[in-house]
Each structure stands twice: as C-alpha cells, then as structure tokens.
Amino acid sequence: MTLPSTLRAAILPALFATTFASAVFVNSASANPLPPALDQPYPGTIQMRIDASDTAHSIFRIRQSIPARPGKMTLLYPQWVTAQHGPTGALHQLAGLKVTAGGKPVAWKRDPLNVFAFQIDVPKGVTAVDVEYQHLSPTEGNQGRIAVTPDILGIQWQSMTMYPAGYHTRRIPIQTTLTLPAGWQYGTALETAERKGDEVRFKTTDLETFIDSPLFAGRYFKQIDLDPGAKVPVRLNIVADTPEALEAKPEQIAPHRELIKQAYKLFDSQHYAHYDFLFALSDEFGGVGREHHQSSENGVKANYFTEWNKTEAVRTLLPHEFTHSWNGKFRRPKGQDVPNFNTPLENGLLWVYEGQTQYWGQVLASRSGLVKLDSVRDMIANSAATYSNVQGRNWRPVLDTTNDPIISQRRPQVWPNWQRSEDYYVEGSLIWLDVDTKIRELSGDKRSLDDFARLFFGVDNGVVNAKHYTFDDVVKALNSVQAFDWAPFLKTRVEDIGPAPLDGLARAGWKLVYTDKPTEFLKGVEDQSKTANFQYSLGFSIGSDGKVTGIVWEGLGFKAGLSGNTTVLAVNGRAYKPELLRSAITAATKDSKPIELLVKHGNDYRTVSFDYHGGLKYPRLERIEGTPDRLQAILQPRQ
Structure with a gap:
C-alpha cells in the first residue's frame, strides 16, 4: 500500500525524496571494451576546479586537468551511485x-553502447588532457531534485566529475578547488587545505572518498558540535532559507547530542575520522536523505526547529543516515564491492543494508528522545498495517524489491500496491524486529540485536x-550471539510470498488492531500533509488536492472503478x-x-457508491496481556 508522501515520510523519512525519474540506464556493454580496472596507483593527480557561484542559473562550471599518456584513453562519467543503489548518474x-x-x-567520441564512456586519442608529447564542461542543475521540480536555491546549494561530486577508465577509483588521487557564492559558508567531510575569499582548496584525496563526501553551502549557515570535547568530532552543518530557521533551542539540540551517545552505546565503535551531518532546512x-561514510545529506522543511511540535515525523531521518556510517558504508554487502562508479551493483542484501538501518533509525x-517512544510505536503500527495490506505480497517477495532501484528508479508507478516498490526498507525493518525479539526470546532476554550490532x-x-559481508557472514554473526537456525529463518522472510512478517510484533508483546480514530501521531502527520487515509476502510487515500492516491489492488475503491487521475x-x-x-x-x-x-x-x-458500513479504521498497537513488553525494552535509552 502506498501512503501519501508526507505519511510515507514518517516511515521512510526523506529516503525516497531523491529523484530518479530522469536517470539513464544503459547496457554496460561497450562498442570499445573498457580497459580492466587495475588495483594500482594512478600515475598522477586529477586537478579539478568548480565554479559554483552562478546560483541564478543553477550552473556549475567545471575544469579538469587529467594526467594522461599518448594513445587511446577513455573518460567515464559516473553511472552507478552506491547510496542510490542504481544506475542514476546525472549524465543528462x-x-x-x-x-x-x-x-x-x-576530438571526443561517445561510446554508442555505453553512453557514459567518452573516447579520446591523446596526442604524442602530452602529459595531461584538459576537460571543460558544465553541470546543469535542475531549475524546476519536474527536471529533478532542486539542489540550488538563492540561499542554498548542494554538491554531489559524482555529478561534477569525469575520471579515467582502467583504475580502481580508490587509487585515483584528486585535488579540487571550489568557488562559492560570495560570503557563503559550507559543510563537508572533505578536509580543507585553505580558503582565500570565496575560493576553497581541498586536500588531495582518492576519487572514491571524494565522491562520497558531498558539500552543502549557504548564505545562512550554522555549525553545531554534537559531541563537545570528543577526539572524533561529530558536527551538524545547517543551511537554511532564513537566519531564523537556524535557531535551535538547547532542548532541541540535546536529543541530537544524545543520538551520538546512544549510537556509540549501540555500535561501540567509530569508523570515521570525523562525521558531518549536512542539514538543509528549506x-x-x-x-533528501542520503548516506555517506563520514557524512550524510539531509533535507527537510524549513520549520524543523521553528515548529518543533509539528516535525516529529521527519526526526528519524538523522538517526537513519547516521546508522549508515556503520551499516552500508563501513560494513557493505559484497555485491557493493566494485572497482569504480561504472560497474553494476548487486543489491540482493539491501534488506540488511537498508532494512536494518531503518530499524536502528x-x-x-526513540532512545535519543528525538521521537517519543509512543510515536515510534505508532510508526511500527503503520508499517505493520501497510504491509498487511500490500497485495503485491501475493506474487512478489521482498527480496525481489531490492531490484527496484534498477527496475523503476523511483519513477511513479501505476498500481504501487500491486507492483510493490522498495519494500526492503520498511518490511526489512519488520524482519529485523522479528530477529531482535527472537534473540531475546531464545536467550531469556539476556541478549538482543544490540549484541549483533556491536x-x-x-x-x-x-x-x-x-x-564487505555476505549472507553467510550475517548468519554466522547471529549464531555467535544466539545459536539458532538463522539461514532458513531469514530466507523464508525475504524469499517467500505471503503474509507480512509480523511474528516479531507479537513476540514483542503487541498486536496490530484498527480503531475508528487515528493515534495523535498519525493524525498529526495527516494534518501536516493535508491528506486523508481511508485505505483500511474504502481502500484508498486522498491527497491535499482531492486526488485519489494509494489505491489498494482489488480493494473497495478498485472494485468501484477508481484509478489514477481521479479526483473526489x-x-x-x-x-x-x-x-x-x-x-x-x-x-x-x-x-x-x-x-x-x-x-x-x-x-x-460520475457517481461512485460504496455499500460499506464498517466504519473508519486506523492502525495502532495493542498490548497482548500476559506477555513481556519487549518493544518497550528495545526502544528505551541505554544507560
């Protein structure tokens, strides 16, 4: 079942905000086969200069000097972007x-089969080629995600970069100089060598680290230390539409700082030299919500701090992306171990990469206090109800949805309740609740998924x-925590079709029920989004403009003839x-x-009639009497 966008944000906070609609997917075959990627140092350092000062036109002007040898050379534009899980490079x-x-x-010539590859002949006596081009950032929403405004810009380096084929990207050095709009400040995980006026020179790093270290800059900027006095800094770099939006009260900053403490108690490690949240309030x-190893890109509405009582639904975003530093960036599925950004990714373990991150997020x-425990419980209720009503479960297992970043690339679907989408996120979180409660049950509540995390x-x-890890590595680690036949337990849940995985909910001491009134949290989400959810009664939702959305396949609305492009x-x-x-x-x-x-x-x-008399239905969780409240134990802070 597809929820209204803002309600879905309560479950997948900003993760699906990234626009994939204009992505280009081509066969990786090449008319002129690419040279094999060598795991050895590239002979020289790419020098790149980017002028990002033209915010009026949202144009980035790029110049590169790439060390080269005489003869044939192939330049690549990144196609496969790890944090996006698909071939979404912005070549267009x-x-x-x-x-x-x-x-x-x-002269350059684009490969007719692999359009991300450009062939050139380097003349004799030449030691470097100079490349010049522009990145034309979207100026309207139907062109893609807006990354430049009069007051904010976000730079994803893969959209700005070309690189030589034939080497692992982690072995290619790059040194970049960036020109910002006059007086703007910035946040990034890159190390700054120096700043002179509005020109910033970054220290030389490898291309893989460079592309994994985006930058946010803005006219209105504030940096907040989230772990004061720590040897390994964690910073919240905020850019905003107005200076007022930057102002956070001490009681609002406190749970963000507690997030860092609770994450360290959970993972008992750090896998970054420093960590920078890039946070746009606009x-x-x-x-946007996108993970990187030593930073993350996060974008929410401008009222995040100024209307704190209304923004609880999006406050799982930062915990989710911070978790990715451990899960998805430090520990990565083996299928994500590729030599460069033009080698296809294998996504079969995204239910671990994203599903467990969704769970820990x-x-x-809850443990940090960014979201009330009761509200997280409401989120879980909504997830359970959603996947209990996804009719696509009757033909498509959650494992197959890990292919969706490649198949649909987050383009709008005709019948999402039947087609399914990237359900490995939220359904994956239900699977990990199942695992957590199973460990607790088997161990007499002496061990939990926290032990697996450490x-x-x-x-x-x-x-x-x-x-990098394999499925067998996950099973082995689970068995180290609690002996059990974990392989079939997990495979059944990700490979089989049928009912939603709600065993963990019951084992946690709760059950899904429906009442005629929404919980306060879900009512707040509907009020904010100006949408109305009738999916569990009439079988559809209605958007703020009266348009019918989220139609349940073969539900009452479907049987009454409702479809897309319908307004009540x-x-x-x-x-x-x-x-x-x-x-x-x-x-x-x-x-x-x-x-x-x-x-x-x-x-x-036309007039549509519903002979329905079952009343309003909204999901919530209800305690199962006589059972331990393991959900309370899971969500409470660690001391």
Whole structure:
C-alpha cells in the first residue's frame, strides 16, 4: 500500500525524496571494451576546479586537468551511485564538453553502447588532457531534485566529475578547488587545505572518498558540535532559507547530542575520522536523505526547529543516515564491492543494508528522545498495517524489491500496491524486529540485536576502509550471539510470498488492531500533509488536492472503478472535505445507505457508491496481556 508522501515520510523519512525519474540506464556493454580496472596507483593527480557561484542559473562550471599518456584513453562519467543503489548518474545534466591537450582541441567520441564512456586519442608529447564542461542543475521540480536555491546549494561530486577508465577509483588521487557564492559558508567531510575569499582548496584525496563526501553551502549557515570535547568530532552543518530557521533551542539540540551517545552505546565503535551531518532546512531546496561514510545529506522543511511540535515525523531521518556510517558504508554487502562508479551493483542484501538501518533509525530516534517512544510505536503500527495490506505480497517477495532501484528508479508507478516498490526498507525493518525479539526470546532476554550490532558493526574500531559481508557472514554473526537456525529463518522472510512478517510484533508483546480514530501521531502527520487515509476502510487515500492516491489492488475503491487521475469532488452531494467523508463513513455504520462520491476521472464525471458500513479504521498497537513488553525494552535509552 502506498501512503501519501508526507505519511510515507514518517516511515521512510526523506529516503525516497531523491529523484530518479530522469536517470539513464544503459547496457554496460561497450562498442570499445573498457580497459580492466587495475588495483594500482594512478600515475598522477586529477586537478579539478568548480565554479559554483552562478546560483541564478543553477550552473556549475567545471575544469579538469587529467594526467594522461599518448594513445587511446577513455573518460567515464559516473553511472552507478552506491547510496542510490542504481544506475542514476546525472549524465543528462552534463553539457558543453570540450577536451584540449597542450592548448589544442582534442576530438571526443561517445561510446554508442555505453553512453557514459567518452573516447579520446591523446596526442604524442602530452602529459595531461584538459576537460571543460558544465553541470546543469535542475531549475524546476519536474527536471529533478532542486539542489540550488538563492540561499542554498548542494554538491554531489559524482555529478561534477569525469575520471579515467582502467583504475580502481580508490587509487585515483584528486585535488579540487571550489568557488562559492560570495560570503557563503559550507559543510563537508572533505578536509580543507585553505580558503582565500570565496575560493576553497581541498586536500588531495582518492576519487572514491571524494565522491562520497558531498558539500552543502549557504548564505545562512550554522555549525553545531554534537559531541563537545570528543577526539572524533561529530558536527551538524545547517543551511537554511532564513537566519531564523537556524535557531535551535538547547532542548532541541540535546536529543541530537544524545543520538551520538546512544549510537556509540549501540555500535561501540567509530569508523570515521570525523562525521558531518549536512542539514538543509528549506521549503525550496529538495528533500533528501542520503548516506555517506563520514557524512550524510539531509533535507527537510524549513520549520524543523521553528515548529518543533509539528516535525516529529521527519526526526528519524538523522538517526537513519547516521546508522549508515556503520551499516552500508563501513560494513557493505559484497555485491557493493566494485572497482569504480561504472560497474553494476548487486543489491540482493539491501534488506540488511537498508532494512536494518531503518530499524536502528527508529530505535535510535526513540532512545535519543528525538521521537517519543509512543510515536515510534505508532510508526511500527503503520508499517505493520501497510504491509498487511500490500497485495503485491501475493506474487512478489521482498527480496525481489531490492531490484527496484534498477527496475523503476523511483519513477511513479501505476498500481504501487500491486507492483510493490522498495519494500526492503520498511518490511526489512519488520524482519529485523522479528530477529531482535527472537534473540531475546531464545536467550531469556539476556541478549538482543544490540549484541549483533556491536559484534558485526563494531569490529575494527577506528578503521574507515569498507569491510564487505555476505549472507553467510550475517548468519554466522547471529549464531555467535544466539545459536539458532538463522539461514532458513531469514530466507523464508525475504524469499517467500505471503503474509507480512509480523511474528516479531507479537513476540514483542503487541498486536496490530484498527480503531475508528487515528493515534495523535498519525493524525498529526495527516494534518501536516493535508491528506486523508481511508485505505483500511474504502481502500484508498486522498491527497491535499482531492486526488485519489494509494489505491489498494482489488480493494473497495478498485472494485468501484477508481484509478489514477481521479479526483473526489463531493460526498453525498456536498463538496468534498476530508472531515465530511469521515463523517459519512461513521454515519454509514448506523444505517444501510451507501456512501456516494462524485468523482472526476480525466474529463468524465460520475457517481461512485460504496455499500460499506464498517466504519473508519486506523492502525495502532495493542498490548497482548500476559506477555513481556519487549518493544518497550528495545526502544528505551541505554544507560
């Protein structure tokens, strides 16, 4: 079941905000096969200069000097981006490509099969080629995520960079100089060598680290130390639409600092020299939640601090992305161990990479106090209800949804409740609740998934280089914590079709129920998004513009003929308002009259009748009497 975007944000905070709609996916075959990627030092350092000062046009102007030898050479533009799990490189935003050597033009030719590869012939006597081009950042939402506003810019280096084929990217040195808009400040995990005026020179690093270290800059900027006095700094780098949006009260900063403490108690390790949250508070800058090893990109609405009581739903974002430093960046699935950004990724373990991160993100949000324990419980209830009603579970296992970043690339779907989407996130979190409670049950509540986290992610404390794992490694670590037949336990849950994995919920001492009133948390989410969720009664939701969304496959709305491009205009003859439809559903429990909706589908108008008398239904969790409350134990802070 697909939820309204803001409600879905309560479950997948900003993770799906990244726009994939314009991504280009091509066969990795090449008319001129690429040279094998050698795991040896590249002979020389790429020098790159980026002018990011043209915010009026959202244009980045790039120049590179790439060490080269005479003969054939292939330049690559990144195609596969690890944190996006798919072939989403923004090739369509590259323009104005010119190549010169010794001041003379050099012709380039795009490979007709692998359009991310550009071939050139380096003239004799040349030691470097100079490359010039622009990155044309979107100026409207239908072009992609807005990364440049009059007051904020975000730089994802993979969109700015070309690199030579034939070497592992971690063996290619690069030194970059960036020109910012006048007076702007910035945050990044890159090490600064010096700043002169608005020109910033970064220390030389390898290309893999460089691309994994994005930058946010802004006219209004504040940096907050989240672990004062620590040898390994953790910083919150905030950019915002206005100086007022930057102002956070001490009681708001306190749970962010507690997040760091609770994460260290969980993972008992650090795998970064320092960590930088890049945090945009904006109504113009595109929402984002993207992990990196020593930083993360995070974008929410401008009211994050100023309307604190309304933003609880998005406060699982920072815990989620921080968890990724351990899970997904330090420990990575073996299928993500690739030599460069143009080698396909294998996503089969994303239910560990993202699913367990989703789980820990909610747990740490509760333990830190960023989100109330009761609200996290409501999030879990909503997840359980969602996946209990996803009809696509009847044909597609959650394991297959790990292919969705490649198949659909987060483009809008026609029938998402039937097609399914990247369900390895939220359904994955339910699987890990199942694992956690199973460990607790088998051990008499002496051990838990916390022990797995320390064992699996806490290994090699202080090491930054990625440590890759297989399914068998996960099973082995679980058995080290608690002996059990974990392999079939996990495979059944990720490979089989059928009911949602709710055993962990019952083992935690709770059950999913439906009542005629939403919980305060979910009511707040609906109020903020101006959407109305009738999925568990009439089988659909309605957006802020009256448009029907999230239709349950073969649910009541589906059977009544509702589909996309349908707007509800009236309820029982009166102009549609969410509260009017809620009242009509409630009234129908007391009589036999059908509920009538006037709807517009394209240019056609018609009346749709619902002979439904079951009342409003909203999910919540209810205690199972006589059982231990393991969910309370999971979500409470560690002392």
